[in-house]
Amino acid sequence: MRMQSRGGGGGGRSGSSGPRGRGQDRKKGYKKKFLFRKKKFCKFCDEKVPYIDYKDVRLIQAFTPERAKIFPRRISGTCSKHQRKVMQAIKRARILALVPFLAD
C-alpha cells in the first residue's frame, strides 16, 4: 500500500517545492487531486524531541520501513534539521547491527 502511494505521489508531484503543502504554486491538476490532503508536519519539532538517540531501536525502525531504507523527508514531513539527525542516528544504528542495512 505504501509502495503504491509512493509511486503515484512521486509522479504527480514532479516539480513541487517541498513536503509542506503550498497549494497556490502547484499545478492545477495536482491541486484538484489532493485537495483534502492532510498537512504534513515535523514530528520532532511538534514533540520537541531534544535528542534523537541511535540506541532507540523502535524509533529508528519507525523511520526505516520495509526494505530498511531511510524514510524520505518528502513523505514523512520531517524538517531538514531533524531529518539530518535521524539520518545520523540510523547510520550509527546500522554500524552496531541494531538495524539492518537492507532487508528483503
Added chain:
Amino acid sequence: MLKYETIFITDSVMTEAEIDDLIKAYDQVVVSGQGKVLKVEKWGKRKLAYAIHRHEEGSYVLMVIECPADLVKELERRYRMNERILRHLTVRVEHESQLGPSPMMRPRPEREEPVPEMPVAP
C-alpha cells in the same frame, strides 16, 4: 576533557564473567589515562541485524567515559586488537540524556506501547 559514549559488541560465546573482566580491563585503561567512567551498561545478548564474521548474536556493552582525546584512540586500538570484539563505536556525548539510562534499559511495560507510526501519504 570530553565525554564519549562507547559501545562494543562481543561474540555471544563470551560468558558473563569474561565480559565483566573485559569491562574491568577497559575501566583500568580509562582510569590510568586520567579518565573517568561515568556509566556502564550491559545490554546482554542480542540478535544482530546482520551477521558479523558469521556471528548471528552478540553481547553489547555501553560505557560513557570522560577522558582526553588520546585515550579514545588507545581504547579503540585495544578494541581492534581483541578478536572477540565484533564491532565498536565511539561517539561524543551530545546530550545529557545519553548520561542517563539508555532506551535499551527501559522496563518492559513501556516497550509494549504501540510503535510510533509515521504519517504516510494517502
